[in-house]
Amino acid sequence: MTYKDRIIQKKYQCEYYSKNKNKLKKCHAKWRFNNKDKVRMYKERDLASGMNTIYGKKYRLKHKEYHKKRKQLYVRRMKKILVAGYGGKCECCGEKNLEFLALDHRYGDGAKDRKENKRRGTSLHKYVIDLGFPRRYRILCHNCNMALGFYGYCPHKRRKKWIVK
Numbered sequence: 029m030t031y032k033d034r035i036i037q038k039k040y041q042c043e044y045y046s047k048n049k050n051k052l053k054k055c056h057a058k059w060r061f062n063n064k065d066k067v068r069m070y071k072e073r074d075l076a077s078g079m080n081t082i083y084g085k086k087y088r089l090k091h092k093e094y095h096k097k098r099k100q101l102y103v104r105r106m107k108k109i110l111v112a113g114y115g116g117k118c119e120c121c122g123e124k125n126l127e128f129l130a131l132d133h134r135y136g137d138g139a140k141d142r143k144e145n146k147r148r149g150t151s152l153h154k155y156v157i158d159l160g161f162p163r164r165y166r167i168l169c170h171n172c173n174m175a176l177g178f179y180g181y182c183p184h185k186r187r188k189k190w191i192v193k
């Protein structure tokens with residue numbers, strides 16, 4: 029087979045694959061289902077030789093930017109769903125910019141929750157979404173959150189103002 033022939037063959041294979049993608053996928057899934065022992069054997073062999081980690085590393089390096097972007101989109105999507113579930117704004121001042129908003133523990137049991145839960149960031153967001161937005165949490169902006177942490181109250185909720193005259 030000449031080089032040209034090989035290119036033509038490869039092109040044909042690619043076209044064939046994209047045309048019959050769903051059919052082939054089903055076929056493969058069926059084969060894996062009927063040959064579970066073989067699948068396990070291949071997996072173990074790859075694990076033992078370290079093949080899959082090498083390939084995984086190479087793959088991840090090659091697609092780094094792509095995955096970074098995908099993750100970023102996922103993080104943003106989760107935060108949007110989370111904030112929307114709690115009314116779409118800071119519970120205290122009504123701030124709506126997502127960059128300013130964060131999940132807060134309504135009853136101040138953040139330390140305890142972090143110790144028991146061990147979830148952080150987006151994984152915590154997903155957990156709260158899956159629970160159906162329990163009252164234990166709320167959305168506050170960083171301003172209101174910080175004021176509460178530092179002074180025990182938020183100036184938005186205080187009649188006596190502490191400002192420079």
Ligand SMILES: [Zn+2]
Pocket residue numbers: 118119120121122123168169170171172173
């Ligand atoms: Zn606020």
Ligand SMILES: [Zn+2]
Pocket residue numbers: 120121171172182183184185
């Ligand atoms: Zn406030």
